[in-house]
Amino acid sequence: MSSNPEDGRTVSRRAALTSIAGAGAVALAGCTDANNDAGSGDGGSGEQSGDGGSESGSGELSGDISIAGSSTVFPLMTAIAEDFQAENSGVNIDISSTGSGGGFSNYFCVGETDFNNASRPIKESEETLCSDNDVEYVELVAATDALTVVINNDNDFATELTVDQLADIWAADGASTWSEVNSEWPDEEIERYGAAETSGTFDYFNEAVLGERGHTDDYSATEQDNTIVQGVTGSEYAIGYFGFSYYFQNPDEVTAVAIDDGDGPVEPSLDTASNGEYTPLSRPLFTYPSVESLGEEHVAEFARYFVEQTTNEEIVANDVGYVPLTDETQEEQMSKLEDAISQA
Numbered sequence: 001m002s003s004n005p006e007d008g009r010t011v012s013r014r015a016a017l018t019s020i021a022g023a024g025a026v027a028l029a030g031c032t033d034a035n036n037d038a039g040s041g042d043g044g045s046g047e048q049s050g051d052g053g054s055e056s057g058s059g060e061l062s063g064d065i066s067i068a069g070s071s072t073v074f075p076l077m078t079a080i081a082e083d084f085q086a087e088n089s090g091v092n093i094d095i096s097s098t099g100s101g102g103g104f105s106n107y108f109c110v111g112e113t114d115f116n117n118a119s120r121p122i123k124e125s126e127e128t129l130c131s132d133n134d135v136e137y138v139e140l141v142a143a144t145d146a147l148t149v150v151i152n153n154d155n156d157f158a159t160e161l162t163v164d165q166l167a168d169i170w171a172a173d174g175a176s177t178w179s180e181v182n183s184e185w186p187d188e189e190i191e192r193y194g195a196a197e198t199s200g201t202f203d204y205f206n207e208a209v210l211g212e213r214g215h216t217d218d219y220s221a222t223e224q225d226n227t228i229v230q231g232v233t234g235s236e237y238a239i240g241y242f243g244f245s246y247y248f249q250n251p252d253e254v255t256a257v258a259i260d261d262g263d264g265p266v267e268p269s270l271d272t273a274s275n276g277e278y279t280p281l282s283r284p285l286f287t288y289p290s291v292e293s294l295g296e297e298h299v300a301e302f303a304r305y306f307v308e309q310t311t312n313e314e315i316v317a318n319d320v321g322y323v324p325l326t327d328e329t330q331e332e333q334m335s336k337l338e339d340a341i342s343q344a
Contacts, residue, residue, distance in 0.1 A: 026078050027094045062090030063298040069103030069117035070200050071223045072145055072243035073285050076320045077117055080309045084302055091298050099223045100200030101126070109135055114293035115303075118286045119145065119200030119243065120207075136291035138340035140307060140333045143316050144323035146244040146273035147201060147208075147281040150229070150254040154236045157185045160258045160265040163209060163280065169239060170194070170205070171213035178237060186237065192219030193231035193240035199223060205241060208280040229253055243285075244268055248321025274323045285322065289337075295344035303341075307334050 067077060074097040081093045098106065100118040108116035109129040122130075122139065130137060149166065151158050158178070161169075168174045168181050169190060178185040195202035206215050220231055225246035232238040232254050240254075247256055247268070258265035261279045272278035287306065293299045307330060309315055316324040325333070 027092070060090070061088045061298040061301055063092070063296060065091060065093045065115070065293075065299055065302055066107075066113040067093065067095045067115040067117065067287075068098045068107040068113045069115070069287075070100045070119040070285070071097040071195075071225060072119040072201055072245065073117035073142060073287060075245050075249075076143060076285070076316065076322060077115075077287065077306070079315050079320050080306050081302075083309070083315070084305050088298070088301075091302065093302070097223055099196055099198035099202075101203070102198035102223075105129065105198075108137075108288065108290070109133060111135055111290075114290050114299055116288045117142075118288060119283065120204045121286065122288065123203075136343075137288045138291060138294075138336055140287050140289070140303075140337060141325065141329060142285045142287050142306075142310055142322075143320075143325065144273050145283055145285050146268035146270070146278050146323075147204060147241060147283060148244045148247045148268045149239065149241045149257040149259065149281075150232055150247060151239050151257055152232055152236045153253075153255050155255065157182075158239070158257065159255060160260060162260040163262075166259065167209050167211075167213060170216055170219075171210050172216050173213055174216060176218075188237045191231065191235050191238040192216065193228040193238060194219050194221060195242065196221040196223050201241070201243060204283050205281075208283075243322075244270075244273070245321040270317055270321070270323050289340070291340050291344050293344075294337075294341045300341050300344070303337055304334070307337055 067081075074095065077095055081095060085091060085093060096103075100116070100120060101123075103113070103116040104118070104122060104126040107113040109126055110133050116137075122137075149161065165181050170192065175181045175190065177187055177189055179187040195205065202215065220227075222228060225242040228240040228242050229246065229250065232240045247254065256268050258267045259278065259281060260266070266272050266277050266279075268278055268281065273282040276282070289299070289303045294303060310325040310333065311327060311330045313324050316322050
């Protein structure tokens, strides 16, 4: 291992993010309620100090920020929030992993949280719910993910899967044993671990892989990536899927499957997600701040800080395991954000 202090910081950050991801919620800088009750009940923003500064890092900002939504975006939001809090100790940030859909329906679109993280775009039904509750928002791209399919380390037969085979494993009308996917594979029951129906990862996997066949309900569903890993590590005949970040932080616990979309098997990685080779499981990740919440100075400054960090390779790629935004895309997101702040 390198003796570079930055390497040590990266390993430490990765270990911390792994622990946080397992918990499913984190409360930073004075928020002690680290459970899945995402909302603060007051629209989320809290009180601003009368002399609060407008500069991120001024040390004068204060107030509460509540964030729910995607378990995939959770580690990225947590890492960036950690760094923001190091410079703004008066801001309390509570982040919960509720799933994209769970966050929209139960918290954000009913006015309980300031941000909703999502691993897929907001749905029409969620847009309607937000509109019905007078919740305006701005959609911000946060990073690119390589949705990752994993198997047990002792599984030496399913290390490469075509998209059709992947569909056969996960479809409602699909296989129940590995031998039904490939006659040369073991006649053993497939044990499946994956995202819950409230998850944007579930929605994206359905759209990209399963289509009209639909997702099987014969699987263990969860919002917690470490629960999926525990299930897969516990059985040679198990399979699961989740965002790339958890695999990136724990590459020795499970084996990532190379996916063949017609041009040969491609392993999930930052490079293959960035260059477009890893199809169809590369996807954009999002966060949605409430326009009303952006009217609070500390919320607006955190939103600006988040967008600023989306090109930070050290945090986004090295620490968390996603593809950072290009400078051009970041500028586009910052312009959208500033427009929303001006309307708040």
